[in-house]
């Protein structure tokens with residue numbers, strides 16, 4: 574054997590690799606007394622350890638066709654470095670195993686992602702990314718699909734990979750769905766605007782912001798009425814604002830007093846009416862509020878909704894307040910919201926327009942007209958609310 578190794582070394586050099594050895598007997602009678610022979614297969618071109626580049630055959634790497642293979646390629650997790658100079662075959666084996674495990678994990682998660690939205694399977698990767706963004710923003714699933722399909726039909730094939738273009742079309746689509754903003758327009762004497770909604774959503778604070786803006790910035794004569802007499806603090810809260818802005822406030826306990834208060838403030842350009850936060854599950858409170866609203870006969874009623882709640886809660890609220898008839902939706906606490914899809918989902922579901930958006934506790938600053946572009950930009954992450 575030693576002689577054979579020496580012969581290999583001489584012929585092929587010291588780097589030669591032994592691939593195979595075999596011993597056998599030769600030339601004896603019936604195999605007896607023959608000499609022992611050694612057969613060695615060696616090569617100097619095999620170099621397993623120096624540059625262990627692992628190539629995955631194309632078909633194996635792309636088992637799900639182009640889409641998954643591309644996602645697979647795009648995976649931003651660091652790949653295992655297979656080109657290190659380690660000569661340790663054990664470590665190399667374990668790295669290859671890790672690499673393969675990671676690829677399998679990626680593949681499974683991509684297949685799952687795709688099967689969850691099987692009706693989106695023909696869309697471009699770019700469109701799928703925007704679909705994911707809408708879902709992350711808590712746009713309802715049906716609506717997100719509808720929007721993405723709409724864009725898919727609107728754009729030509731070669732445009733469906735153009736992220737900037739898709740973004741612009743998406744923004745336009747969202748803006749159209751959010752409809753035009755619908756703020757208060759003071760267009761008749763003694764215009765009556767009522768604010769209703771669940772407890773603690775920000776009705777009183779919003780009324781104070783609006784009163785200050787109309788009175789101090791637009792020079793309108795503003796009057797306030799509150800029927801929130803359940804809590805002394807609630808009346809006090811509004812009285813402080815009324816005093817600061819220097820506008821009249823009427824506190825009303827009964828339907829009869831409401832009539833008198835409306836009469837008293839009829840010289841105002843705008844009468845803003847605050848109501849107590851009603852638990853929509855309390856039928857008594859709801860019918861009491863309805864009786865007040867019947868007397869007020871508002872020119873417009875805004876349903877105030879907080880954006881830090883979930884879609885189902887808001888839909889329940891809308892259903893319960895539906896009997897009271899409201900005209901517009903006012904969304905509060907955008908500064909605390911973690912996503913903005915709720916606004917789009919609600920507006921498209923109930924087909925009402927947005928009057929205002931509020932984004933903080935500061936009176937009178939933290940309020941904006943319910944501009945669809947403002948919401949679309951929040952949704953697409955192009956705008957951030959600074960606190």
Ligand SMILES: Nc1nc2c(ncn2[C@@H]2O[C@H](COP(=O)(O)OP(=O)(O)OP(=O)(O)O)[C@@H](O)[C@H]2O)c(=O)[nH]1
Nearest residue numbers: 772773774775776777778850905906931932933934
């Ligand atoms: N972060 C944030 N807080 C707000 C906003 N609007 C109101 N708030 C706060 O929400 C809390 C409740 O506000 P109110 O205006 O009293 O709410 P309400 O709907 O009148 O409450 P009830 O009269 O009890 O039904 C207060 O602490 C406000 O400062 C907003 O846009 N952002």
Ligand SMILES: [Mg+2]
Nearest residue numbers: 776777801807
């Ligand atoms: Mg209040």
